Amino acid sequence: MSTPETLRVLHAARTNEVVVTTMSTAREWNELTPHPLDFVYVPSSMGQASSLGLGMALAQPDRRIVVCNGDGCTLMNLGSLASITAAAPKNLVLLVFDNEVYEITGAQGTAASRHRRSDGNSLDYAEMARACGFHSVHTIDSLPQWEQQVKQLLSEPGPVFAWLKVAPVPGGIGPRSPGPGPERARAFARALQDSSDPI
């Protein structure tokens, strides 16, 4: 399955959840209709979207927070998996879009990808999540499976971890910031704190 079509399914299923996107997912999410509770985390400190989402989840425990992370981002901040399960927010959903490459820099293989490992086996993010203390862990291999599970995944008690195996987008470029960061952050904070339709 591709990242764009996977995100379109999420976009259709999403109601009043916060959706944080970064890197490749931000690029593709920018192509869809925006929502006041979108936080397009561009520019980012790579790997920090999961931690940003953790903070939002702790501040807004009645609001579902969905973080669309990449595999490279996940590897860059693996400790955040332990930090998330230590805090154990029931309202956090962490989606890892695994294309096995650093897509926006030209599709170089990550250290976890089969292309960079002597045994030819990519690392198992679901097992990493379980080892770090996630109890709700999903592995999504196909679009029909994702379409079938997305609603459940967005509603079950968290923290939820889902490993989505996606194909790289050929020639995928870096994401564009949809506007000045400070203004977007302020608008997002207003929307998040003023919104009266929590989960």
Place this chain on the structure above:
Amino acid sequence: MILLRAAGAYNNGFQDNRIFTFAHALVGIMDKHQLFEPTEFVELLEELEFTHVVWVPDSTLGLWESAILDSKAIQLVSVCREGEAWAVAAGLHLGGSRPLVIIQCTGLFESGDALRNVLHDYQLPLYALVGYRSYLNSSSLPGDTCLTFTEPIVDAWNVESRFIDSHDKKHLFKEHYLQCQQDQKPGITLLAEGRA
């Protein structure tokens, strides 16, 4: 008081004599260079209405753990690396909470990109207390390069800071934090430490 708190925090799984040994050892740990006592510091955080402490402790800052955990007003968020602390604090701030980042200066060095992102790209008025390793006593780490790099690094990140290296400067933390909140700017208090 401090001793009892610390001993109590480690009560589970320890025999009485081990508690005594631990507490006895702690007396040695708590040297004259500790500028804020745990309850004093937590009461100050409560007065300033912080809601969360996001931290990676060091051996000086870590002495506050039990007092922070005892606070009903403040939630302690433990992260694994200091870059995380800035991002978690950013998320907390966006969600309407009032976080304080507590890290050592070595963690400040490590977390530069995360700091740059939230304080400058998004201009979030986050505040941090940064332990300044070896400033008061470098006997266990002679020649500690934290003394060389801490202040230039804070300056390089273009964050307004205050420096507390004695009891009579402790008021600077409160004053600077309130000023930063009023101006909606980020800030750092550097807190001199005497232990590595």
